[in-house]
Amino acid sequence: MLQLPDIFDAQNYARVRSALPEAQTMPHWCYTSPEWHRREIDAIFRPAWHFVGLASMLPSRGSFLTAETLGQPVLLVRSDQGIRAFRNSCRHRGSILLEEAQGTCGGIRCQYHSWVYSLEGKLLRAPGTEESSTFDPERHALTDVRWAELEGLLFVTLDENAPPVDQYFGDFAERVARPYRIAEMACVHRRSYHLASNWKLYVEVDMETLHTKHIHRGSIGEQPVVSPPTSGEWITVFHESDHTPALAPGERHLGFPATPGISGAANRGTHFSVLAPGFFLVTAPDCMWWIQKYPETPTRTRVDVGYCFPRASLDRPDYAEVSARYIRRWDQVVREDDWITEFQQRGLPGSTPGCYTPEEHVVHRLDNWILDRVLGAAGDRTPSAQGVPG
Ligand code: FES
Ligand SMILES: [Fe+2]
Structure with missing residues (x-):
């Protein structure tokens, strides 16, 4: 068993706080320690808004x-009063109610003793x-969960004190969600699975080029990006192409046309965004x-993947043939990142x-953002703690 120092002592992170190129990566226990993991859940995940699907x-x-x-299991349903x-x-006695990831029901019936709830x-x-x-x-009515819609994206939070979702994600709606017309998107494939790796490794690989x-030699190749500043709990990089x-x-010349009505930077390239803490969204x-x-x-992560096209593309006669190319490439890239994070x-x-x-x-900015939350005020001692997302 490894002997660890006081893992919540800010002194142990002074080199992560340094500016590049001197900065060092996070100590190994941030990716393995149960105590560190518990602190991340309390300080990062509990106060956050979590993406659950599209409207x-x-x-x-x-x-x-x-x-x-x-x-905690949650369900979202469209009733006569809206979502x-x-x-x-x-x-x-607490049994799960709806089992499938998605579907349609007339009411909600528990399978155990057949209690029935309205929508x-x-x-x-x-x-x-x-x-x-x-x-x-x-x-004995169903217990409400706090939810919100942001430009077609649905989020829930278990924290009654979390700020409103548009405030939480700052300028994300204006910079990404509206220009790319996320509300026009239809999800054509979803899947969930588990990886034997810490969740941060996957967020980190998402945000470095x-x-x-190396890993995506045959599927992506070089992908230069710039990282525009953001406000709110999200961060993004932009690839112009x-x-x-x-x-x-x-x-790449055999794809669908652009989403009708997209504007600004959405016409010139792709945003790779992390909506904190763990929602990686590519528009x-x-x-x-x-x-x-x-x-x-600490070493196991659930991963939910979703692929989407604008509704206009779903109506095209060549949809099946063209979408198959995207799905093949998406599956390959996700497999490559799954593999390297476990490795x-x-x-x-x-x-x-x-x-x-x-x-x-x-990645350095993301890791400092995590330190800010986990260590709190005690960890926020050096000038380089500024300039992290948010
Ligand atoms: S647990 Fe649901 S009806 Fe009994
Ligand atoms: Fe990757």
Whole structure:
């Protein structure tokens, strides 16, 4: 067993706080320690807004989607009163209610003892309580979860004190969501799986371009980016290009046309954004995809992937043929990043801190953002703590 110093002592992070090129990477325990992991959940994940899906996934009355946020099951459903979000848990003895990731229902029936709830969360039928004179159905309605929509993206938070979502994500809507017309996007594929790696490794690989010419040699190749400043809890890099980055180099002229009505920088290239803490969203002129990370343990992460096209592309006669090219390339790139983050995790225990090259400066900013939250005021001692996202 490794002997660790006081891992919440800011002195241990002075070199992460240094400016590039002197800065060192985070100590290995930030990727393995259960105490560090618990502090991240409390300081970073609990106060955050978490992406759960697109509003376009709930097109009509009874459409629902389910998600898991900080280990808690949630469901979102479209009722006559608009979208509602509840804990996906029966008010009788806690069984999960809706099982599929997405679907349609007329009401919500628990499989255990057949209690039935309306789409508004009202308890309509409760077998076993008929004889009770004290049972009050109103006290057993589904438990509301705080949710919000931001330009077609749906978020939930388990923190009643979290600021409104548009405030939390600052200028994201104005800089990315509206120019790329995210509200026009339809998700054509979703999947969830688990990786044997710390969640930060995947966020870090998302935001550096050094690896693309090595790990994604045959799928992406070189991908130079700039990192525009942002306000709010998100960070972005921008890749300017005439061709979609979502297709393999030899196929980039064989994609869909741009999303109708996109504007500004959305016409000139792609934003790769991390909406803190773990929602990686890529908005390209012709498509969008996400890779969401939820930490489950220090060394295990749940990953949710989603691929999207503008609705106009779904109606094209060549949709099946063209979309297959995107999906093939997306699957390959995700597999490559899945592999390298698990591979990296295996080498970290007990390792000596490394360094950040210029193409990894956004990783340095992200790691300092994490230190700010985990160490709090005690860790915010050096000038280089400024200039992190947010
Ligand atoms: S646990 Fe749901 S009806 Fe009993
Ligand atoms: Fe990558």
